[in-house]
Amino acid sequence: MANPKSMKKMILRSIRTTLLEGGSSTKAELSDKLGISFPTVSKFLADMEKDGEIISLGLDESSGGRRAKRYTYNPEYMLGLAIFLEKSETNYTIFNCFGEIKKQGKVSSVLKEDGLHLLTTHIEEIITANPKIRSMAIGVPGAVDRGRIFHIPGYEQFKDLDLKGYYENYFSIPVAVENDMNAAVLGYYHTRKRKDQSLVYLYSGQNGPGAGIMINGTVVRGSMFFSGEVQFVPQYNERNFQEALMNGSGTRNETISEKYEIDAIGRLVASFVAIINPHTFIFCQDEVNEATMDKIKENSSTYIPAEHLPAFQVGDWKQDYLFGLQNLCLEVMVDKISNLS
Amino acid sequence: MANPKSMKKMILRSIRTTLLEGGSSTKAELSDKLGISFPTVSKFLADMEKDGEIISLGLDESSGGRRAKRYTYNPEYMLGLAIFLEKSETNYTIFNCFGEIKKQGKVSSVLKEDGLHLLTTHIEEIITANPKIRSMAIGVPGAVDRGRIFHIPGYEQFKDLDLKGYYENYFSIPVAVENDMNAAVLGYYHTRKRKDQSLVYLYSGQNGPGAGIMINGTVVRGSMFFSGEVQFVPQYNERNFQEALMNGSGTRNETISEKYEIDAIGRLVASFVAIINPHTFIFCQDEVNEATMDKIKENSSTYIPAEHLPAFQVGDWKQDYLFGLQNLCLEVMVDKISNLS
DNA sequence: ATAACTTATTAAACGTCTTTAATAAGTTCT
DNA sequence: AGAACTTATTAAAGACGTTTAATAAGTTAT
Numbered sequence: 251m252a253n254p255k256s257m258k259k260m261i262l263r264s265i266r267t268t269l270l271e272g273g274s275s276t277k278a279e280l281s282d283k284l285g286i287s288f289p290t291v292s293k294f295l296a297d298m299e300k301d302g303e304i305i306s307l308g309l310d311e312s313s314g315g316r317r318a319k320r321y322t323y324n325p326e327y328m329l330g331l332a333i334f335l336e337k338s339e340t341n342y343t344i345f346n347c348f349g350e351i352k353k354q355g356k357v358s359s360v361l362k363e364d365g366l367h368l369l370t371t372h373i374e375e376i377i378t379a380n381p382k383i384r385s386m387a388i389g390v391p392g393a394v395d396r397g398r399i400f401h402i403p404g405y406e407q408f409k410d411l412d413l414k415g416y417y418e419n420y421f422s423i424p425v426a427v428e429n430d431m432n433a434a435v436l437g438y439y440h441t442r443k444r445k446d447q448s449l450v451y452l453y454s455g456q457n458g459p460g461a462g463i464m465i466n467g468t469v470v471r472g473s474m475f476f477s478g479e480v481q482f483v484p485q486y487n488e489r490n491f492q493e494a495l496m497n498g499s500g501t502r503n504e505t506i507s508e509k510y511e512i513d514a515i516g517r518l519v520a521s522f523v524a525i526i527n528p529h530t531f532i533f534c535q536d537e538v539n540e541a542t543m544d545k546i547k548e549n550s551s552t553y554i555p556a557e558h559l560p561a562f563q564v565g566d567w568k569q570d571y572l573f574g575l576q577n578l579c580l581e582v583m584v585d586k587i588s589n590l591s
Numbered sequence: 592m593a594n595p596k597s598m599k600k601m602i603l604r605s606i607r608t609t610l611l612e613g614g615s616s617t618k619a620e621l622s623d624k625l626g627i628s629f630p631t632v633s634k635f636l637a638d639m640e641k642d643g644e645i646i647s648l649g650l651d652e653s654s655g656g657r658r659a660k661r662y663t664y665n666p667e668y669m670l671g672l673a674i675f676l677e678k679s680e681t682n683y684t685i686f687n688c689f690g691e692i693k694k695q696g697k698v699s700s701v702l703k704e705d706g707l708h709l710l711t712t713h714i715e716e717i718i719t720a721n722p723k724i725r726s727m728a729i730g731v732p733g734a735v736d737r738g739r740i741f742h743i744p745g746y747e748q749f750k751d752l753d754l755k756g757y758y759e760n761y762f763s764i765p766v767a768v769e770n771d772m773n774a775a776v777l778g779y780y781h782t783r784k785r786k787d788q789s790l791v792y793l794y795s796g797q798n799g800p801g802a803g804i805m806i807n808g809t810v811v812r813g814s815m816f817f818s819g820e821v822q823f824v825p826q827y828n829e830r831n832f833q834e835a836l837m838n839g840s841g842t843r844n845e846t847i848s849e850k851y852e853i854d855a856i857g858r859l860v861a862s863f864v865a866i867i868n869p870h871t872f873i874f875c876q877d878e879v880n881e882a883t884m885d886k887i888k889e890n891s892s893t894y895i896p897a898e899h900l901p902a903f904q905v906g907d908w909k910q911d912y913l914f915g916l917q918n919l920c921l922e923v924m925v926d927k928i929s930n931l932s
Numbered sequence: 933a934t935a936a937c938t939t940a941t942t943a944a945a946c947g948t949c950t951t952t953a954a955t956a957a958g959t960t961c962t
Numbered sequence: 963a964g965a966a967c968t969t970a971t972t973a974a975a976g977a978c979g980t981t982t983a984a985t986a987a988g989t990t991a992t
Binding site: 595598599602627628629630631634653655656657658 | 977978979980981986987988989990
């Protein structure tokens with residue numbers, strides 16, 4: 251699409267994102283940065299200010315002439331709702347456009363019989379109590395294809411459900427639905443400034459290891475939404491990654507420390523480097539510590555030239571997951587909502 | 592950017608691509624498909640016809656009313672130049688907008704001392720002889736970062752050279768520079784209709800195997816342009832992919848047939864599936880035949896659930912490489928050239 | 933053959949963004 | 963304090979795409 255309407259949308263979106271990301275701006279700065287003429291920026295900002303979407307911060311120090319007016323986004327103008335569907339419970343968070351958490355709550359898990367209906371009721375209550383909510387993001391422990399739950403082991407009643415479509419229709423607000431690992435890697439991605447990077451977020455949880463992967467700024471889903479199922483990577487004559495981590499026993503340690511674990515992960519890192527050569531490799535902070543990470547790094551470098559190894563980082567999974575959902579929320583907010591006449 | 596100028600560009604680009612991809616169109620079809628109003632399409636087409644960029648094909652059969660005029664792109668309006676820098680020789684191809692080859696030639700390799708100067712002279716001659724050339728793409732056996740040759744083993748005099756910038760400045764036409772494997776996977780991608788897919792193009796050449804990887808429609812380059820260096824993937828207790836293919840001897844067979852080769856490749860496929868889960872896996876036609884491919888497929892499925900295996904295809908590497916460069920050429924043509932007032 | 937009906941194209945009026953010029957506000961130098 | 967100079971903002975004119983209405987071209991039925 252290339253017409254005046256889409257142009258208006260693009261302008262509004264670009265102003266919103268720069269204001270939200272940059273903190274504050276003057277009209278001239280926006281005009282300059284976005285390649286939009288001053289009068290146009292002026293008109294949009296006037297409308298947005300009248301609507302309460304932006305707030306004047308007063309005048310800048312003079313740079314030799316008339317002082318410029320500075321504007322900032324009003325974070326309370328719209329709120330977002332993030333919902334985490336988990337096995338044992340369902341958490342939700344209400345936050346403003348700056349990502350500041352306004353309210354947090356927990357209800358019993360909706361991943362059970364008649365869970366959809368239950369979830370709908372909960373959301374209804376939350377939205378009625380917080381009418382400023384303009385979008386929501388739902389994280390689910392399963393594969394998601396454009397808002398449709400594609401595969402969700404253990405909770406078959408949610409399978410093939412177009413959750414996004416259903417709730418967008420029901421609540422008339424934009425909705426994002428995303429897999430938990432993908433949301434986490436997305437969240438981590440957005441907390442860093444460097445964009446367009448490739449990330450791998452590894453967690454070696456109890457029910458099999460998994461990885462969230464991001465390349466060139468987009469989440470990798472795979473043809474069958476099977477990407478990141480690293481447990482199947484063949485690593486030794488007779489063992490794949492999963493088997494190597496198990497080391498013959500039926501269970502797994504919570505934290506990683508044993509030599510066989512280090513070598514398995516080291517090999518996995520090497521495989522990732524040889525295949526996609528990511529910028530950063532993220533481990534979960536409750537699974538590895540700094541010392542282990544150093545050992546893994548050393549181990550990987552026996553398989554692959556050390557200069558090509560990624561940066562090793564620890565991430566707070568829970569936190570990144572929340573950030574990811576928040577970001578999805580904000581994205582659809584910035585993109586879809588238009589209160590301008 | 593969001594302003595009238597960028598809009599004009601977008602409109603022109605979208606008309607060009609649909610005309611080139613779809614073969615031919617009427618004004619109404621374009622207006623409909625692109626979401627651009629009829630009068631605007633009309634105006635653009637009028638300009639383009641006057642300029643010789645499009646040609647009228649006469650009138651459609653009537654669908655009950657006045658017959659619509661049908662237009663097609665004039666393939667000879669612009670030509671593209673693809674140049675392949677190889678160890679032993681330098682090939683070039685001149686083709687029109689439909690990808691039809693107009694001329695082909697070969698000169699001695701420029702990958703040697705003072706090669707840049709030599710290449711420049713060659714290009715100068717070609718362009719003078721074919722003044723309709725409006726863009727060029729250069730394929731190089733090395734890592735390329737936004738037109739700059741980043742790493743090119745064996746030809747150090749080309750290292751850190753911004754070939755794209757240099758020639759764009761010198762010849763005043765848009766230039767694309769791309770790694771050979773990446774160009775091949777891009778070429779394969781564009782020969783298929785299904786878009787937004789993930790592909791892996793594997794070749795197990797003499798000087799170590801390599802893979803071109805495409806995910807979500809973009810080429811994967813990696814943080815250090817090291818992606819696809821699959822030789823380093825650890826596969827057995829004591830062997831990585833490269834060593835497994837060698838099987839202890841110092842050399843490699845041209846075609847793949849031995850059991851140890853099948854298992855190594857089967858494991859590599861499994862690793863790819865577990866990590867990025869691609870739609871399609873492409874082998875070079877001179878390296879594997881159908882029977883071998885079936886064996887590999889069977890072998891992979893011992894490591895990973897068969898339903899997640901990608902489609903297996905054979906590709907003509909040389910051909911796909913050419914297509915890739917052609918596509919890069921066409922892309923910059925469609926994107927950058929604007930002969931409209 | 934002509935009237936009634938479809939569909940394609942052209943023309944005029946309107947909205948939106950940009951460019952350019954004019955005005956307002958602030959700073960610095962004398 | 964006032965003139966000269968910067969810089970921000972507003973206003974008017976111009977460019978471009980869309981919408982809506984009018985016209986041209988073709989088909990079908992009587």
